[in-house]
Amino acid sequence: MSNEPERRPVAFPSLFDEPEVPTRVPHTAASWLGHRVVRPAWLWRREIAVVLAPVVVGAIPWVVRGAPLADLARLGGGIALAGLLGGVLSLVPRLRSGVGRWLSEGRLRRKWDMACRFSRLQTDALRIPRITETEHAGAGTRVTVRLPKGLSTDDLTAASEKLAVVLDVRETRVKRDPARAKYPTVLVLDHNPFHDERGPVRLASPVADAARWSLWDGVPVGLDELGKWSTLRLVGRNLLLGGEPEAGKSVALGTALAAAALDPMARLSGLDAKQVELALWEPVMGGGVVYNDIDAAIDLLGGLIAEMDRRYDQLAQLGIRSVSRSLGWLVEVLTIDELRFFTAHPDKQKRTAFNLLLIDLVARGRAAGIIVLAATQKPSSDVVPTSVRDLFAYRWALRCTTRDASDTILGAGWATEGYSAGVIDAIDRGVGLLLAEGGMPEFTKAAYLDDDAIRRVVTRGVGLREVV
Numbered sequence: 042m043s044n045e046p047e048r049r050p051v052a053f054p055s056l057f058d059e060p061e062v063p064t065r066v067p068h069t070a071a072s073w074l075g076h077r078v079v080r081p082a083w084l085w086r087r088e089i090a091v092v093l094a095p096v097v098v099g100a101i102p103w104v105v106r107g108a109p110l111a112d113l114a115r116l117g118g119g120i121a122l123a124g125l126l127g128g129v130l131s132l133v134p135r136l137r138s139g140v141g142r143w144l145s146e147g148r149l150r151r152k153w154d155m156a157c158r159f160s161r162l163q164t165d166a167l168r169i170p171r172i173t174e175t176e177h178a179g180a181g182t183r184v185t186v187r188l189p190k191g192l193s194t195d196d197l198t199a200a201s202e203k204l205a206v207v208l209d210v211r212e213t214r215v216k217r218d219p220a221r222a223k224y225p226t227v228l229v230l231d232h233n234p235f236h237d238e239r240g241p242v243r244l245a246s247p248v249a250d251a252a253r254w255s256l257w258d259g260v261p262v263g264l265d266e267l268g269k270w271s272t273l274r275l276v277g278r279n280l281l282l283g284g285e286p287e288a289g290k291s292v293a294l295g296t297a298l299a300a301a302a303l304d305p306m307a308r309l310s311g312l313d314a315k316q317v318e319l320a321l322w323e324p325v326m327g328g329g330v331v332y333n334d335i336d337a338a339i340d341l342l343g344g345l346i347a348e349m350d351r352r353y354d355q356l357a358q359l360g361i362r363s364v365s366r367s368l369g370w371l372v373e374v375l376t377i378d379e380l381r382f383f384t385a386h387p388d389k390q391k392r393t394a395f396n397l398l399l400i401d402l403v404a405r406g407r408a409a410g411i412i413v414l415a416a417t418q419k420p421s422s423d424v425v426p427t428s429v430r431d432l433f434a435y436r437w438a439l440r441c442t443t444r445d446a447s448d449t450i451l452g453a454g455w456a457t458e459g460y461s462a463g464v465i466d467a468i469d470r471g472v473g474l475l476l477a478e479g480g481m482p483e484f485t486k487a488a489y490l491d492d493d494a495i496r497r498v499v500t501r502g503v504g505l506r507e508v509v
């Protein structure tokens with residue numbers, strides 16, 4: 042007798058490429074009905090509702106009038122009329138796009154069901170992670186799911202490549218919600234908004250062509266991976282940027298600076314150790330720019346702290362705790378490009394004096410309408426002490442050489458959680474992990490303003506201040 046394994050007849054390929062859904066008991070008629078009819082009908086419920094809606098609406102008058110069977114023509118007429126009404130309503134753009142979004146969410150849920158089953162993301166009770174929320178943007182969808190008992194975020198992460206194959210997308214990325222293990226987020230990324238077919242793109246800054254801006258409205262500084270603008274509410278919050286040389290820090294500061302320049306109710310000042318980064322902005326920097334001079338930098342910080350104390354006195358007299366738009370006070374914006382020159386200055390006495398003033402300004406200035414935007418190309422603890430870093434609500438780690446450097450900007454532990462700016466490709470200038478207060482770091486690419494655009498913004502900013 043041959044030792045060859047028993048050959049089994051090859052079955053005809055299935056008409057549909059369907060995942061196998063195992064059952065705990067042999068199929069009965071009821072389980073077959075549930076599996077083959079009820080489950081697919083539930084997944085197609087939105088489309089079924091769209092088709093059935095004219096039938097139900099058209100049948101209402103027929104039923105109300107006692108439904109004489111001979112009057113079927115009237116039923117047909119009612120359905121046709123309801124269908125026509127639906128057709129006319131679909132000409133209303135907002136209605137049409139609303140229904141379109143609703144149907145495309147249904148499509149996503151069906152694909153997600155299929156993807157989970159093909160990826161064996163199901164419990165013994167055949168439950169899969171259920172979609173609870175979706176947020177769609179140009180380059181993908183953020184999906185929040187509820188995990189059934191028996192599955193964890195790690196199972197989702199392990200299956201992410203398989204999910205991407207069935208969903209037919211560029212990538213799926215799973216994020217654990219630090220507050221709730223049961224509700225992880227899955228980024229379903231269709232395409233890379235930071236690249237086109239020729240490589241990395243330069244994103245036009247939405248601020249560049251604005252006639253004026255208000256910092257109180259927030260500043261769209263860059264695009265996230267889903268292709269959505271990340272808006273920073275800078276009044277009341279400080280921004281810290283770090284990354285290796287040429288990572289794109291000065292460019293990333295540019296959009297925030299442009300918004301401040303176009304806000305006549307903002308007073309700008311700067312500390313520029315590299316002498317070239319803020320030079321273009323100098324005409325609009327009413328509070329002055331200090332180049333690599335630590336004594337002048339200490340004086341400038343001292344002046345801002347005196348202003349901060351004066352504002353706190355006024356706030357106390359008014360009986361309020363922090364500035365608001367209605368007070369009409371100027372927002373003071375201090376930009377520091379290359380923190381290292383000042384915070385790690387070789388003269389220990391001056392360095393200590395500078396650091397103490399900076400900590401005081403960053404800690405207390407926010408509520409008084411004084412904000413600091415700081416950048417460093419050496420994200421290490423001697424340049425950005427933890428006590429200073431923790432006072433920055435917005436932290437943006439552009440490409441870093443090490444995980445530790447990334448953590449120096451974002452905060453300890455993020456690299457271990459899988460968020461390290463060390464993984465960013467060297468060609469992706471301007472891409473970094475942006476962490477907003479209390480949130481999760483998001484890959485974000487900064488908008489780009491070239492020198493001509495900066496000059497135009499500065500000219501408009503100077504003009505706006507002349508008329509105020």
Ligand SMILES: Nc1ncnc2c1ncn2[C@@H]1O[C@H](COP(=O)(O)OP(=O)(O)OP(=O)(O)O)[C@@H](O)[C@H]1O
Pocket residue numbers: 242243244284285286287288289290291292293418470471472486487488489
């Ligand atoms: N957001 C961006 N989009 C496209 N290109 C960018 C972006 N950011 C930076 N670049 C490219 O990278 C170059 C360096 O950027 P930038 O001067 O901002 O880096 P940096 O981190 O400030 O460098 P350094 O620390 O050496 O001063 C820019 O001249 C530009 O060509």
